[in-house]
Amino acid sequence: MDKLNCFSLTTNDHVAHLVLNKPESLNTMHPTFWRELDLVLRHLNEAGEARALVISSTGKHFSAGMSLDTFSSAIAMDADSPEGRAAIYDSLTDMQSTFTLLESMRIPVIAAIHGGCIGGAVDMVTACCIRYATQDAFFCIQEINIGMVADVGTLQRLPKLLPMGLVKELAYTGRRLSADNAMKHGLVTHVFETQEALVAGAMACAKEMASKPPVAIWGTKQALNYARDHGVEDSLRQMGWLQGAIWSTPHIREAIVAAKEKRPAQFPPLSPLKGFKTLG
Numbered sequence: 001m002d003k004l005n006c007f008s009l010t011t012n013d014h015v016a017h018l019v020l021n022k023p024e025s026l027n028t029m030h031p032t033f034w035r036e037l038d039l040v041l042r043h044l045n046e047a048g049e050a051r052a053l054v055i056s057s058t059g060k061h062f063s064a065g066m067s068l069d070t071f072s073s074a075i076a077m078d079a080d081s082p083e084g085r086a087a088i089y090d091s092l093t094d095m096q097s098t099f100t101l102l103e104s105m106r107i108p109v110i111a112a113i114h115g116g117c118i119g120g121a122v123d124m125v126t127a128c129c130i131r132y133a134t135q136d137a138f139f140c141i142q143e144i145n146i147g148m149v150a151d152v153g154t155l156q157r158l159p160k161l162l163p164m165g166l167v168k169e170l171a172y173t174g175r176r177l178s179a180d181n182a183m184k185h186g187l188v189t190h191v192f193e194t195q196e197a198l199v200a201g202a203m204a205c206a207k208e209m210a211s212k213p214p215v216a217i218w219g220t221k222q223a224l225n226y227a228r229d230h231g232v233e234d235s236l237r238q239m240g241w242l243q244g245a246i247w248s249t250p251h252i253r254e255a256i257v258a259a260k261e262k263r264p265a266q267f268p269p270l271s272p273l274k275g276f277k278t279l280g
Contacts, residue, residue, distance in 0.1 A: 001040070004036050006032055013210065014051040015052050015206045016044055018056075021057075021058050023060065027059065027063040034095060034098055041098070048106075049269065051214050052107050053206070054110045054112055054202045055109065056111075056199050057113075060116075065120040095152050099123055099152055099153050103225065108206070109130075110132060113132065113137045113179075115136060116137075116138055119142035119143055122150070123153040123157075126158050132188065133183070133191050134191065137178075139176065154171075161187050212267070214269055215270060218270060
């Protein structure tokens, strides 16, 4: 993969660590950010080497969200014709798909959030599996403060993570949600005193996930995402099909034996993905 401009990426012990590394611009999201994030997520998902992903950041804030100056010059939104307005839909769909990769990729994703998580950054972290934060972290649906509707996933995913009344309050006012309140209501699962402790905690959790059978983690993520969006009866039916597809007696035996022998269990990786367009 080519050198990244907006991120740094390392993988150790099957744990990938993606770091937003443009602190001088508060890690705002401009076209290069979107291109590189899409590239990295697709690479990690297809390669099958990483078994968990941690996303953290640098500088004062996790991310200040969309870079409006860059977007106004690089992606001209034509609202003066029906054709231009139709193109807005297609542009938004393209951006939405990148964050949806966080939700749909085959491995768990942990967002390690410090400082401000603002605007588009809320869209981003709500697509992750788990959110950890520092005590000084806060979340802000900034779009309403600049006359916009949040449009890349916040209004669709946040109501499934927070009470609807609280989501409406945040979305209508642009108020900040503190890390403590975010944990109180379930958006964040752990709050840490320092950024160093935050990243260490997220990496430790990811390492624990990476020690489990990758195909069982994949199946668990599939089942949880499906159950979130479907009724119990449909979800149980999907679970039956899923378990029938990935059941592995050798994996269960290895997990039990490894626990008895007090050693790390050894499991095969997920198979690399080979898209139809790459064949031939």
